Structure formats: structure tokens, C-alpha cells
Amino acid sequence: MTSVKSDFLRLLTERRYIHQCTDLEGLDALAAEKAPFAAYIGFDATAPSLHVGSLVQIMMLRRLQQAGHKPIVLMGGGTTRIGDPSFRDESRPLLDDARINANLAGIKRVFSKFLTFGDGPTDAVMVNNDDWLSGLNYIAFLRDYGRHFSVNRMLSQDSVKIRLDREQNLSFLEFNYMILQAYDFVELAKTYGVRLQMGGSDQWGNIIQGVELGRKAADLQLYGLTSPLITTASGAKMGKTANGAVWLNEDARSPYDYWQFWRNTEDGDVGKFLRLFTELPEAEVARLEALQGAELNDAKKILATAATTLAHGQDAAEAAAETARKTFEEGAAADTLPKVAVEVGAGVPVYELLVKAGMAASNGEARRLIKGNGVRLDDVAVTDEFAKVTTLGSTGTVKLSAGKKRHALIVAG
RNA sequence: GGAGGGGUGGCCGAGCGGUCAAUGGCAGCAGACUGUAAAUCUGCCGACGAAUGUCUACGUUGGUUCGAAUCCAACCCCCUCCA
Numbered sequence: 001m002t003s004v005k006s007d008f009l010r011l012l013t014e015r016r017y018i019h020q021c022t023d024l025e026g027l028d029a030l031a032a033e034k035a036p037f038a039a040y041i042g043f044d045a046t047a048p049s050l051h052v053g054s055l056v057q058i059m060m061l062r063r064l065q066q067a068g069h070k071p072i073v074l075m076g077g078g079t080t081r082i083g084d085p086s087f088r089d090e091s092r093p094l095l096d097d098a099r100i101n102a103n104l105a106g107i108k109r110v111f112s113k114f115l116t117f118g119d120g121p122t123d124a125v126m127v128n129n130d131d132w133l134s135g136l137n138y139i140a141f142l143r144d145y146g147r148h149f150s151v152n153r154m155l156s157q158d159s160v161k162i163r164l165d166r167e168q169n170l171s172f173l174e175f176n177y178m179i180l181q182a183y184d185f186v187e188l189a190k191t192y193g194v195r196l197q198m199g200g201s202d203q204w205g206n207i208i209q210g211v212e213l214g215r216k217a218a219d220l221q222l223y224g225l226t227s228p229l230i231t232t233a234s235g236a237k238m239g240k241t242a243n244g245a246v247w248l249n250e251d252a253r254s255p256y257d258y259w260q261f262w263r264n265t266e267d268g269d270v271g272k273f274l275r276l277f278t279e280l281p282e283a284e285v286a287r288l289e290a291l292q293g294a295e296l297n298d299a300k301k302i303l304a305t306a307a308t309t310l311a312h313g314q315d316a317a318e319a320a321a322e323t324a325r326k327t328f329e330e331g332a333a334a335d336t337l338p339k340v341a342v343e344v345g346a347g348v349p350v351y352e353l354l355v356k357a358g359m360a361a362s363n364g365e366a367r368r369l370i371k372g373n374g375v376r377l378d379d380v381a382v383t384d385e386f387a388k389v390t391t392l393g394s395t396g397t398v399k400l401s402a403g404k405k406r407h408a409l410i411v412a413g
Numbered sequence: 414g415g416a417g418g419g420g421u422g423g424c425c426g427a428g429c430g431g432u433c434a435a436u437g438g439c440a441g442c443a444g445a446c447u448g449u450a451a452a453u454c455u456g457c458c459g460a461c462g463a464a465u466g467u468c469u470a471c472g473u474u475g476g477u478u479c480g481a482a483u484c485c486a487a488c489c490c491c492c493u494c495c496a
Contacts, residue, residue: 364462
């Protein structure tokens with residue numbers, strides 16, 4: 001990768017956001033011009049919130065805006081009704097329209113945290129591809145655009161290879177996904193002057209189809225840029241934890257849990273995550289990344305607070321950091337921990353508390369957890385699986401812990 | 414339409430009339446060691462119950478049998494070959 005001239009690509013390169021680009025020099029020249037250009041990333045509405053798996057993409061749009069260009073957020077209201085088969089070994093159940101619309105509403109909220117929306121030349125804009133896809137005329141579409149797609153070519157895409165190799169059914173419906181995504185790109189190029197589509201590396205094939213369609217059908221010079229798939233140092237896909245996916249919406253995962261997710265980053269990922277998910281200066285990242293042993297924990301805290309600030313705001317991030325500090329470093333029961341209100345009465349079995357606190361899925365699981373020596377009340381191990389809490393003591397609260405990391409406060413209720 | 418193969422717990426994958434809540438692996442949870450890390454080792458891993466136990470589960474619905482994930486029938490879905 002030769003040296004790039006534009007602020008945008010220099011930033012993305014330095015921060016390791018780039019996996020592949022259709023034409024790095026051409027894009028660099030475009031980005032180096034004074035006038036802002038528009039770029040987009042599409043997000044399908046498969047869940048009520050986006051999770052950290054989409055965070056690289058969100059950050060790329062943010063970086064684009066910081067570099068003085070215009071981010072377009074494409075909501076996949078239309079394409080979600082098809083379902084992207086890329087790198088999936090089987091089709092997903094189709095979502096109904098009500099579900100999709102509810103998901104869209106949830107997903108939209110996160111973008112306001114990362115981007116500035118408005119009417120200005122570099123303000124972000126949100127559009128929905130259902131607006132132009134749902135009204136397409138089939139025959140006209142096939143004649144105008146369908147003729148530019150080669151089935152031979154599409155069948156050779158890596159993204160559908162898994163499905164074909166495993167002899168899993170790939171329906172014609174799903175097969176059309178890449179065509180519609182390509183059409184989206186051209187549509188956005190025509191109406192918003194979009195020149196670049198970004199996305200995860202799994203979107204490369206779909207993006208190229210769009211770039212080529214632009215050239216063949218509309219004589220447009222379009223660009224594609226993908227980010228690397230983010231895995232942890234030990235090889236796992238990023239973003240899965242005990243509590244499931246790491247959602248970006250506050251109502252799906254609390255800022256405290258979100259902070260904890262980043263705090264528990266593996267050693268080998270600290271530098272990578274600081275670059276991708278925070279805006280600390282490169283020199284500071286290099287310093288933090290070089291810390292050794294237990295000192296790396298300081299870097300992880302900085303990472304956690306910085307990343308949480310972006311998603312949930314500074315106040316929430318600092319509150320989360322403080323809750324964690326009290327809980328883990330002082331061993332105190334920070335009163336900002338999740339609370340479980342109970343009627344103590346004649347005594348409540350500890351296993352019931354665990355279930356109420358969401359630390360166990362069933363009474364049986366809760367009791368096993370106790371038997372396995374994993375439960376503590378105010379830091380005293382519970383040894384009897386049928387132990388009961390009979391009093392909340394003078395403070396009126398008892399700290400309930402499942403393992404070393406999961407804590408809740410029991411309060412009268 | 415014809416012939417054949419297949420659908421098992423979150424995933425992969427054994428089982429092929431009783432001893433099967435179902436081997437094994439992965440994932441997950443907990444313990445030990447540590448640094449709220451990784452790796453490693455150990456335990457747990459359907460629900461309910463204090464418990465002998467009860468209930469729900471092997472695509473769906475029926476049947477055979479004292480007894481079925483295992484046999485039979487019909488149906489649904491997937492795959493391969495032929496048309």
C-alpha cells in the first residue's frame with residue numbers, strides 16, 4: 001500500500017480499517033479533492049439493535065464524516081425481506097414486515113450517537129432501500145439491469161460457495177440479494193451522488209457487483225472498500241459473550257455491561273481495538289499497546305471507557321467505570337450494580353435470587369452453580385445449595401455474585 | 414414424475430427395539446492458576462422435585478410392541494441421480 005494523499009484514506013490506513021479496495025489510487029484521488037463525496041454502508045434489519053459486529057462499519061462512516069465527507073446510512077428495509085445468503089450455510093427464516101419495521105426503529109437510534117445528521121454537505125443522511133425496491137417493475141428491471149448480471153459469475157462468488165459446496169439449498173429469492181444490493185448502489189449514485197460503498201469483507205462480492213453494474217448500466221465510476229473481519233486474538237468471532245451478542249442499544253445491553261465487554265478484551269487485541277473503536281491519538285495507542293503484563297489492564301480500562309463514551313456518552317461511561325472500580329478493585333457493593341428487589345419474609349432461597357437476577361436460567365441451574373462453588377453473598381461463598389437469605393442486614397442490601405464477574409444487589413422490595 | 418439418501422439436544426455428530434435424558438467434539442457456565450487476559454487442568458451442562466422419582470424431548474401424525482430415537486404407514490422438508 002503506497003502512501004495515500006487523502007485524509008480519509010490516511011486515517012483508515014493508519015487505523016487498519018482497510019481490507020480490500022477496488023481502486024485505492026482512484027478512491028484516494030477522489031477523497032483528496034476539496035469537495036465532499038458521499039459514501040454509504042447498508043445495514044439490514046435482522047435484529048432490534050445492531051451489535052459490535054457492525055461497529056467497524058459504523059466507525060468507518062464516522063471517520064468518513066470527520067474527514068469532511070458525507071456518510072449515507074442505508075437501512076435495508078427492502079433487502080431484509082430477501083435475506084442476505086452471503087457466507088451462510090443455510091437460509092434464515094424470513095422476517096415479516098412488522099418485525100422488520102420494529103427492528104429498523106431500534107437500529108436507527110444508534111447512528112445518532114456516532115454521526116451528525118442534517119442537510120449540510122457533510123451531514124449524514126439515512127435512507128431506506130424499501131423506498132425504491134418495493135416498487136420495482138419486474139420485467140423492466142430485468143431488461144434494464146438483469147441483463148448485466150452473469151449467472152456464471154454469480155455462482156462463482158465465494159459468498160455463495162459454501163452453500164453450493166455443502167449442497168444446501170440456495171433459493172432464487174436469496175440469489176437475488178446481490179442483484180438488489182448492486183442496484184442499491186447505482187440508485188444511490190444517481191440520487192445522492194454516492195461514489196463509494198463500504199462494508200465488511202463478507203460484502204466484497206456484493207459490492208463489486210454494484211461497482212460493475214454502475215459501469216455497465218449507468219457509466220458511473222464507483223468504488224468499493226471493505227474492512228477486515230474482526231476476530232479476537234484467540235480466533236473467535238468478536239462480540240459473543242455469556243450474555244449473548246454485544247448489542248449497541250442501551251435497552252438491549254446496559255452501558256455497564258458494554259463497558260465490561262471492552263474491559264475483558266484479550267491482551268493481544270488491545271491495540272487493534274483501540275485503533276478501530278476509539279479515537280485516541282495514534283501515539284497514545286502505541287504507548288498503551290506496549291504495556292506489559294498486568295499494566296495492560298490500564299489500557300483495557302481506557303479502551304472500555306473510550307468505547308463506551310462513543311456508544312452511550314461520557315457520563316454513562318464514567319459511571320460504568322466507577323461501578324467496575326468499586327466492584328472489582330475495592331470489592332465493595334457499588335450501589336449502581338443491577339438491583340434485584342425481593343420480599344425477604346421468612347427467607348428466600350439463594351437459587352431463586354440467582355434466577356431473578358438473570359444469573360441462572362432455571363432453579364436447577366442455579367443450584368448447580370451453588371454446588372459448583374460459584375456463588376457468593378457479600379463475598380462469602382454459599383456452600384449449601386438450599387441456603388436462604390433471611391435478612392438484608394444493616395445496609396439493607398446484599399451483594400449476590402455468580403462467578404467473579406457477575407454481580408447484583410439484593411434490595412428489599 | 415421415477416430411484417436412492419437424509420432430518421437427533423445451541424451447533425457438529427454417534428446411536429438403529431429395553432441398561433437412552435441419549436457416546437464424543439465444539440460452544441457455554443463454574444472452580445483452580447492469574448492480571449476482571451490467554452493457555453492449561455477439574456467439575457457442571459433438559460425442566461421440576463429434598464429425594465427413590467416425575468415430566469418433556471430424537472421432522473410431523475398415527476400404528477406395531479410389555480417396551481420405540483431405534484420397526485411400520487402416511488405426510489412435511491432437504492440432498493443426489495434420472496425424466
